[in-house]
Amino acid sequence: xxxxxIAIAVKDLDESLAFYRDALGITVGERKEVLAEGxxxxxxxxxxxxxELLRPLDPENSIGRFLEKRGEGIHHICVAVEDIEAAVAxxxxxxxxxxxxxxxxxxxxxxxxxxxxxxxxxxxxxxxKPPEA
Amino acid sequence: xxxxxIAIAVKDLDESLAFYRDALGITVGERKEVLAEGxxxxxxxxxxxxxELLRPLDPENSIGRFLEKRGEGIHHICVAVEDIEAAVAxxxxxxxxxxxxxxxxxxxxxxxxxxxxxxxxxxxxxxxKPPEA
Numbered sequence: 001x002x003x004x005x006i007a008i009a010v011k012d013l014d015e016s017l018a019f020y021r022d023a024l025g026i027t028v029g030e031r032k033e034v035l036a037e038g039x040x041x042x043x044x045x046x047x048x049x050x051x052e053l054l055r056p057l058d059p060e061n062s063i064g065r066f067l068e069k070r071g072e073g074i075h076h077i078c079v080a081v082e083d084i085e086a087a088v089a090x091x092x093x094x095x096x097x098x099x100x101x102x103x104x105x106x107x108x109x110x111x112x113x114x115x116x117x118x119x120x121x122x123x124x125x126x127x128x129k130p131p132e133a
Numbered sequence: 134x135x136x137x138x139i140a141i142a143v144k145d146l147d148e149s150l151a152f153y154r155d156a157l158g159i160t161v162g163e164r165k166e167v168l169a170e171g172x173x174x175x176x177x178x179x180x181x182x183x184x185e186l187l188r189p190l191d192p193e194n195s196i197g198r199f200l201e202k203r204g205e206g207i208h209h210i211c212v213a214v215e216d217i218e219a220a221v222a223x224x225x226x227x228x229x230x231x232x233x234x235x236x237x238x239x240x241x242x243x244x245x246x247x248x249x250x251x252x253x254x255x256x257x258x259x260x261x262k263p264p265e266a
Contacts, residue, residue: 001179002180002181003179003184006139008254008255009254015253019229019251019252019253020252022227023223023224023229024224025134046134046212047134047136047181048180048181049182051136070254072253072255073253073255074207074210074254087157087158090158094151120152120153120206121141121143121206122141122205122206122207
């Protein structure tokens with residue numbers, strides 16, 4: 001297991017990159033709109049983890065509402081697991097509550113979210129990469 | 134640069150470990166009281182990053198006040214840098230505000246904190262490991 005990414009909700013990507021890229025010096029790997037998730041994302045790889053800066057495309061979606069309620073900051077962390085079915089089964093057997101059940105991205109990545117009530121205040125994504133082609 | 138650790142403020146280490154260690158399956162590397170920082174910490178290494186669960190030893194210290202005000206959750210993330218003097222100088226030249234200037238731990242580690250106003254809502258520690266003996 002390792003930390004796959006740390007997602008940070010921001011209001012403006014250019015202003016955020018002025019800090020993370022220009023002042024802190026992290027290289028931007030990619031920047032794109034992900035319409036299915038309603039966000040524009042700047043991906044900043046840092047070793048085996050990456051920072052993801054998320055700007056909501058719609059103030060009414062989950063990232064938009066997070067910003068409205070909490071302001072900018074860490075939205076979730078994502079843990080890469082080998083077997084997401086087994087990980088979720090083990091969590092649920094231990095009484096943990098999921099915020100979102102297992103779903104798939106178009107590339108075959110599978111993901112789920114643990115409810116912060118169970119993970120002590122941390123919205124935690126679990127992520128299993130697709131099998132190698 | 135890489136993410137050195139993610140620090141999570143918690144009320145009770147045993148309850149938190151029931152989730153992070155027992156249900157999620159992360160191995161605990163070490164658990165100790167760090168009196169100089171007023172916390173008991175469980176260190177959970179995950180590849181090149183680690184999760185640190187922080188329990189305040191005093192409800193009036195900074196972690197205790199964070200818990201009182203915000204509840205459990207991510208307190209800060211720490212970025213390992215090669216040259217902390219250069220990193221802080223570059224941040225300050227770009228107009229970023231530090232929450233704490235550069236200090237040293239007894240082991241020679243040097244660290245500083247960027248104010249969340251500058252890092253878009255993320256309390257960010259910078260960390261430079263001591264020179265190899």
